[in-house]
Amino acid sequence: MIQVRVKPGIEEKLRSYFPWVYRPEIASYSRKPQKGEHVVVRDAGGHFIGYGYINPDANISVRLLSFNKEKKITYELIKERIESAYIYRKSLSLDTDAFRLIHSEGDFLPGLVVDVYRSHAVVEFTTFGMNLMRDWVISALLEVLKPAGIYEKKNEYIQKIEGFETQEGIIYGDVPPEIIIREKDLNYYVNIPQGQKTGFYLDQRRARSIIRSLVKPGFTCLDVFCHTGGFALNMKKAGAKEVIAVDISSQALEVGKKNAHLNNLDGIVWVEENAFDFMRKLHREGQTFDLVLMDPPSFAKNKASVPSALRGYKELCVRGLHVVKRGGYLVIYSCSFHITAEHLFQVLVDAARDVGRHLRVINMSFQDLDHPWILQVPNTLYLKGIYVEVL
Ligand SMILES: C[S@@+](CC[C@H](N)C(=O)[O-])C[C@H]1O[C@@H](n2cnc3c(N)ncnc32)[C@H](O)[C@@H]1O
Known part of the structure; x- marks a missing residue:
């Protein structure tokens, strides 16, 4: 070697x-x-x-x-890692049939992401080296998980960094294009080929549960960057009287509407618009909400883009604060590991100064536990959420 x-x-x-x-x-x-x-x-x-x-x-x-001289990289090692990842997920007793099974470095398998939607697995090979071991990975998944089908998702961003063409399509068995998953008392359609990430934002599971308990009957809520409505549905289920959900993707909104119907949650207003423009319009019209939640895409894909990303987050927070009622809540997430919780605190402080509000932090969230965070590997913690009361 x-x-x-x-x-x-x-x-x-x-x-x-x-x-x-x-x-x-x-x-x-x-x-x-x-x-x-x-x-x-x-x-x-x-x-x-x-x-x-x-x-x-x-x-x-x-x-x-x-890091063990006796443990070379073999099929047995890959299988052992997948097995222990599976045992860990089972130990979490998540109230759902959809979870992340392999979180790359978080499961000591750099370059591999595997999400499970009921009996189907979706894989991403994000490094050249892991892609070369794809046959081992697939065999080990079949042995450990015994899925009905495996779908591989393309990752164009990684392609540029690692210099290889990732593939897209069914690589084992049968995978329907759309699967209905359950999380607690809500069901969601997951469109694997067309959906963002592997089809669903599994990582926000814990945040969905926080929002569910934060929203009180009669609340007015704004879900900005709603995708297929994970937060909007929980707001409505908690008894919100008005929920506006905005996203730029018509495809995501179509799935969101189907999700509302699937759960008998009528009355969510789905808006296809640029979030920045839409929030400015709401402010001009003088609309305010009890809860404004903003879950934007990653603004900082690398270190160099952090300053411009921070300007983007600040802009969002200012616009969000303009439309939160006094005593209401603002929630902001960042899914970039380059943006730290401290960055978000500072952005909130700067935005609050501009609009003249006090902010009381009432909660924080991170990616849910099936996306393990290894303290020695900084990029395994990427998702943060700050929940503030706007005074
Ligand atoms: C991190 S995802 C949101 C996930 C969502 N909250 C969920 O839990 O399913 C970011 C979303 O922002 C949308 N998006 C990206 N740019 C946008 C823009 N300028 N205005 C509105 N939506 C945008 C994407 O289509 C995507 O659905």
Whole structure:
């Protein structure tokens, strides 16, 4: 196996279980590496650090899967990781038939995402190295999960970073284009081929439950960036008298309407519009709400875009605060790991100063537990939500 030596000093973070070696941190190779091949990573003195796979073209050149000399990357290791991920999910006793089974580095399987919708699995291979092990992954999934079908989702953003063409389509068994999943007492249509992510925002499960208890009968609510209505449905189910749900995607809104119908929750107003424009219009018209929730797409896909993303979040918060009643609630989420909770706090402080309001934090949420967050791997925590009372 090819040996990769890292520069002096780099071993410290790797020995603390940080699993990435960046390209400039590599001192030498024992020979020219092939894209995706398995490597042994050693410190400057030649001592073992771990086993990983390499993509010399990517900024994150090596991703480590094992820090144990006895555990090379084999089919058995992949299967063992999938098995323990499955056991962990079962231990969570989630009240749903849809969950994330593999959360990439969060399950020590970098480059692999697997979501389960009832008896069907949706996979994403997000690194060249993991894609090379796809046959192992599929065999292990069949052994451990025994799904009726597996669907592979394309990820065009990753394609640019890792330099390979991801695929889309059914790769095992049978997967209907639309599946109805259950989460607590609500059902949702999941359109796997057309939907965003793998079809549903499973990661916001905990937040949906917080919103359900925050909304009181008679509330007026605004769900901004509603997608297929996960929050809007919970607002209505909690007894909101008025729910406006806005998104720019007509396809997502169509599914949202079907979801409302499926759950006998009539009366949600679905609006296809740019959220920024729509909120400005609401403000001009003097409309206000008891709860304004904003769950925008990732504004910061990399570190360089953080400053412009923060301007976007601030703009949203100002517009959101303009339409919250005094004593009402504003909720903002960020699904970018480059945007920290502290960033969001500062954005809220800046926005509150502009509109002259006090904000009392009443809750915070993160991605739900089936998207595990490994403390040593910062990017495994990506989703944060701040809930404030607007005084
Ligand atoms: C993170 S998702 C929201 C997920 C949703 N809250 C849920 O739980 O299912 C972001 C959504 O923003 C929508 N979107 C992106 N840009 C938008 C814009 N400028 N105005 C309105 N919606 C937009 C996308 O179509 C997507 O549905």
